[in-house]
Amino acid sequence: MRLSERIRYVGVNDMRTTRFESQWTLPFGVSYNSYLVVDEKVALIDTAAAQYEDEFLTNIKAEIGDRRIDYLVVNHMEPDHSALQAAVRRVYPDCEIVTNAKAATMIEGFNGITEGIKVVKEGESLSLGEVSLRFFMVPMVHWPETMVSWCPEEKTLFSGDAFGAFKAVGNSVTDSYSNTFEEYKDEMTRYYASIVGKYGGPVQTALKKVGGLAIGRLCPTHGPVWENRIADVIALYDRLSRYEASRGVCLAYGSMYGNTEKAALALAEALKARGVECAVHNLTAEDYSFALRDVFKYDTLILGSPTYNNGIFPPVRQLMQGVCDRMVKGRRFMAFGSFTWAAASVKLLNEMASAAGFEILGEGTTFKQGFTPDKFDAEALAALV
Numbered sequence: 019m020r021l022s023e024r025i026r027y028v029g030v031n032d033m034r035t036t037r038f039e040s041q042w043t044l045p046f047g048v049s050y051n052s053y054l055v056v057d058e059k060v061a062l063i064d065t066a067a068a069q070y071e072d073e074f075l076t077n078i079k080a081e082i083g084d085r086r087i088d089y090l091v092v093n094h095m096e097p098d099h100s101a102l103q104a105a106v107r108r109v110y111p112d113c114e115i116v117t118n119a120k121a122a123t124m125i126e127g128f129n130g131i132t133e134g135i136k137v138v139k140e141g142e143s144l145s146l147g148e149v150s151l152r153f154f155m156v157p158m159v160h161w162p163e164t165m166v167s168w169c170p171e172e173k174t175l176f177s178g179d180a181f182g183a184f185k186a187v188g189n190s191v192t193d194s195y196s197n198t199f200e201e202y203k204d205e206m207t208r209y210y211a212s213i214v215g216k217y218g219g220p221v222q223t224a225l226k227k228v229g230g231l232a233i234g235r236l237c238p239t240h241g242p243v244w245e246n247r248i249a250d251v252i253a254l255y256d257r258l259s260r261y262e263a264s265r266g267v268c269l270a271y272g273s274m275y276g277n278t279e280k281a282a283l284a285l286a287e288a289l290k291a292r293g294v295e296c297a298v299h300n301l302t303a304e305d306y307s308f309a310l311r312d313v314f315k316y317d318t319l320i321l322g323s324p325t326y327n328n329g330i331f332p333p334v335r336q337l338m339q340g341v342c343d344r345m346v347k348g349r350r351f352m353a354f355g356s357f358t359w360a361a362a363s364v365k366l367l368n369e370m371a372s373a374a375g376f377e378i379l380g381e382g383t384t385f386k387q388g389f390t391p392d393k394f395d396a397e398a399l400a401a402l403v
C-alpha cells in the first residue's frame with residue numbers, strides 16, 4: 019500500500035485477538051502498522067505481532083519484490099511490534115537493525131539477536147539515499163526504550179505507539195474520509211487511557227520534542243495514518259496527557275443483586291435531567307477500559323459499589339485502582355452503594371479518591387439493603403455535581 023512513492027504501508031489488521039495485552043477488549047479489532055521507506059536503501063520500520071508472519075512478509079514482498087531490506091528500524095520493543103524481527107532477519111539476512119542502546123538489550127532478551135545491530139543516539143540521522151531518517155528518544159511513551167523516527171524529506175513521523183488507536187484500519191489506511199478522526203477518537207482515547215495513561219509527563223516531554231518538526235504525515239503503530247487531521251490528533255494527545263477533561267460525568271458501577279444498579283440509573287437520570295453529560299458503565303458487563311476512557315474524557319467520576327467482604331466490590335476496585343495507577347489528576351468524585359450489615363465501600367472509595375487529590379463531592383451515599391428512592395436521594399446528589 020503506497021502512502022507516497024517512497025513510503026509504503028505493510029502493516030496488518032488483527033480481527034481475531036479478543037483482548038489486547040490479554041486485557042483490553044477489541045470490538046473493532048486493532049492494526050499493527052509497519053512501514054517501508056524505499057530509496058537507494060530500503061528501511062523497514064517496526065514489524066508486527068507473531069501470528070501475522072506470513073501476511074506481513076507477503077505485504078513486504080508486494081512492495082519491494084526481490085529487493086532486499088537494508089535496515090530494520092526498531093522504535094519500540096513491545097512484542098506486538100517486535101515479534102517478527104527474527105523472521106525478517108531470516109528472509110533478509112543482511113539487514114542491519116537500527117535502534118537505540120536500551121532497545122538493543124531488549125532485542126537480545128526477547129529475540130536472541132546480538133549481531134548486526136547499529137546503535138543510534140538522540141538526533142542522529144541515517145541516510146537512505148535521497149531521503150533520511152532521524153531518531154529522537156521518547157522514553158516512557160510507554161516503555162523506556164521508545165524512540166520515534168522522522169523522515170524530514172517526506173515530512174513523515176513514525177511515532178510508534180504515540181498517536182495510536184484501537185480499531186483496525188480501513189482499506190485506504192489514511193484518514194482520507196473527513197470524519198476519520200471522529201470515527202477513531204473514542205478508540206484512540208481508550209488506547210491512550212488503557213496503555214499510555216500513566217505516562218502523561220513523558221508524553222508531554224515527547225510532544226515538546228517533536229513539536230518543532232515539520233510533520234505532514236503521522237505514522238503510528240496502531241490505527242490510521244494521519245495526513246489531514248494531524249493537528250486534531252496532536253491536540254487530543256496534548257489534552258489527554260495533561261489530564262484535561264471536559265464537563266461531564268463518568269458514572270461506573272458494579273452490582274450483584276441490582277440495588278446499587280438501581281441507584282446508579284436513578285442518579286444518571288437525575289444528572290441528565292439537569293443537563294449534565296453522563297456516560298454510564300456497568301463494570302460487570304464490560305471491561306473497565308471503556309470506563310477508564312471516560313475518566314480521561316470527563317471531569318467528574320462517580321462510582322457505585324456494594325460493600326463486599328468489608329471492602330469495595332472487586333470490579334469497582336479494579337477501575338479505581340486503575341485510575342490511581344494512572345495518576346489521573348484533577349477530578350471531582352462521588353461514591354455510593356448498598357450494604358447489608360456494615361458499610362465500607364463508599365468510605366474506602368472516598369479514601370482512595372482523596373489520596374489521588376480528587377475533590378470529594380459530598381460524603382457519598384450508602385444505603386442499607388434494598389434500593390428505594392427515599393434511601394437514595396438522586397436529585398440531591400445530582401445537584402452536587
Ligand SMILES: Cc1cc2nc3c(=O)[nH]c(=O)nc-3n(C[C@H](O)[C@H](O)[C@H](O)COP(=O)(O)O)c2cc1C
Binds near residue numbers: 274275359360361387
Ligand atoms: C460475597 C458477599 C460479601 C458481602 N460482604 C458484605 C460486607 O462485608 N458488609 C456488608 O454490609 N454487606 C456485604 N454484603 C452484602 C451486600 O453488600 C448487599 O447484599 C448489597 O445490597 C448488594 O448490593 P447490590 O444489590 O448492588 O449487589 C456481601 C454480599 C456478598 C454476596
Ligand SMILES: [Fe+2]
Binds near residue numbers: 094096160179
Ligand atoms: Fe507498546
Ligand SMILES: [Fe+2]
Binds near residue numbers: 098
Ligand atoms: Fe503497540
